[in-house]
Amino acid sequence: MASLVIESDWIVPVESPAIRGGFLAVESGKIIYVGQQLPGRFRAFPKIHLSGGAILPGLINAHCHLELSDIDRPLEVPSGIDSSGPMVGWLGKLMARRRAISQSGAELAESKCNATLRGIEQAWETGTRLVVDNITAPWSGDWCERTARGFFAGARSDALKALVPEVPIHIKPCIELVDVTELRGEQTWAFAQQADASISQADAVCRRPVGLAPHAPYTASKRVVAKAVASACEPHGLVSMHLAESLEELEWTDCRQGAFREWISPWIDSQHALHIVTFDELLRILAGAHRALIAHGNYLNLRQIDWLEQYRERMAVVYCPRTHQHFRHSKHPSEKLADRKVSVFLGTDSRASNPDLSIFEEWKTACKAFPELGPRYWMAACTTGPSIFLGTEHLAGTMRMGSKSLLTWVPLGESSISCEAELWHSMLSSCGVRPLEVQVSLIETKFA
Numbered sequence: 001m002a003s004l005v006i007e008s009d010w011i012v013p014v015e016s017p018a019i020r021g022g023f024l025a026v027e028s029g030k031i032i033y034v035g036q037q038l039p040g041r042f043r044a045f046p047k048i049h050l051s052g053g054a055i056l057p058g059l060i061n062a063h064c065h066l067e068l069s070d071i072d073r074p075l076e077v078p079s080g081i082d083s084s085g086p087m088v089g090w091l092g093k094l095m096a097r098r099r100a101i102s103q104s105g106a107e108l109a110e111s112k113c114n115a116t117l118r119g120i121e122q123a124w125e126t127g128t129r130l131v132v133d134n135i136t137a138p139w140s141g142d143w144c145e146r147t148a149r150g151f152f153a154g155a156r157s158d159a160l161k162a163l164v165p166e167v168p169i170h171i172k173p174c175i176e177l178v179d180v181t182e183l184r185g186e187q188t189w190a191f192a193q194q195a196d197a198s199i200s201q202a203d204a205v206c207r208r209p210v211g212l213a214p215h216a217p218y219t220a221s222k223r224v225v226a227k228a229v230a231s232a233c234e235p236h237g238l239v240s241m242h243l244a245e246s247l248e249e250l251e252w253t254d255c256r257q258g259a260f261r262e263w264i265s266p267w268i269d270s271q272h273a274l275h276i277v278t279f280d281e282l283l284r285i286l287a288g289a290h291r292a293l294i295a296h297g298n299y300l301n302l303r304q305i306d307w308l309e310q311y312r313e314r315m316a317v318v319y320c321p322r323t324h325q326h327f328r329h330s331k332h333p334s335e336k337l338a339d340r341k342v343s344v345f346l347g348t349d350s351r352a353s354n355p356d357l358s359i360f361e362e363w364k365t366a367c368k369a370f371p372e373l374g375p376r377y378w379m380a381a382c383t384t385g386p387s388i389f390l391g392t393e394h395l396a397g398t399m400r401m402g403s404k405s406l407l408t409w410v411p412l413g414e415s416s417i418s419c420e421a422e423l424w425h426s427m428l429s430s431c432g433v434r435p436l437e438v439q440v441s442l443i444e445t446k447f448a
């Protein structure tokens with residue numbers, strides 16, 4: 001059995017204090033020890049010393065759309081009095097892009113497959129080990145299997161055999177559900193079945209059970225949300241929904257007014273429109289799921305946040321800091337949510353509103369936007385917090401013994417760091433975050 005001890009300047013389990021000059025023992029892709037002293041039973045293991053950085057748990061991206069990862073630059077958000085509204089204007093650009101792909105004659109499935117593969121690669125390169133990914137038709141679990149298993153799959157050294165599990169990144173697919181017409185509603189559930197069936201293995205890159213993602217209050221009626229929740233109330237069930245993302249959405253759900261009214265009228269049918277409901281009602285329905293992620297939650301009000309407190313074990317908000325900045329939204333209610341002990345996790349959203357898929361950069365942005373919550377709080381928001389919420393502690397997001405060794409390396413340079421506060425400060429100016437196996441491979445190459 002391949003085994004390895006890694007000695008590092010800093011090891012940061014996040015759910016316990018940082019360890020200065022600690023040891024990590026791994027065997028066949030699993031963590032078997034983390035601590036300050038190396039017990040005798042591990043002394044005969046091959047050893048590697050990593051200096052100038054810190055080892056962290058694998059990062060978790062709690063909200064993403066990998067299928068848009070071929071967009072090089074975020075789509076511009078219109079502003080000014082002539083615009084149809086920032087969110088509606090941006091959505092129009094996104095839909096125009098999709099139409100252009102179809103009209104160009106390019107095969108949509110091939111284009112989406114390539115974009116998804118690029119996204120998985122971008123996520124893995126920046127230390128992400130689990131992505132909660134909204135998927136739309138066409139999609140196949142095989143796309144993800146082929147790519148993710150390819151990282152470091154070739155000739156591996158003994159050290160890499162000990163460190164890297166067979167699957168280096170996992171995807172939690174959340175099937176996007178839209179029912180603006182009866183036909184669209186039927187298609188959405190047919191796609192859900194087909195996507196689930198395309199995941200071939202139980203312990204694979206794509207994790208079962210798949211999540212369900214009623215798209216947003218303007219495209220998902222309460223009927224589709226309730227049906228999704230009913231099938232996600234068993235253990236490990238997950239519903240993820242864009243909610244309270246924009247002021248335009250609020251105007252539409254509450255008063256049937258604003259920019260969405262004109263945008264939505266050509267393709268919405270009257271039956272569907274009757275079942276568009278308010279944020280309050282959607283929150284009440286979502287509370288029935290085993291776990292519910294509220295993507296964005298930018299405009300949740302104080303009363304809704306107070307209400308969420310009683311469901312904080314099963315409902316959490318995903319804040320996407322750089323996407324939030326891109327849309328120039330009002331201040332995110334992170335502090336108020338934290339005050340009520342409602343979990344806030346971090347997500348990137350897609351490349352249509354974000355320059356890359358680095359969750360570490362989201363962490364830095366969140367730390368700057370809400371320094372009072374502190375860097376440890378925000379690191380938990382993209383590691384241990386979502387891991388425990390989603391029940392994936394054995395897989396990604398923790399440094400617990402018995403968990404897979406899907407870990408992150410944060411380079412810190414040569415500066416001397418004497419305490420945990422200095423360590424966090426130093427991490428905030430770090431760039432070049434990478435999977436731990438990449439760092440080990442670099443060191444091996446250097447001394448080969």
Ligand SMILES: [Zn+2]
Nearest residue numbers: 242295349350
């Ligand atoms: Zn999204």
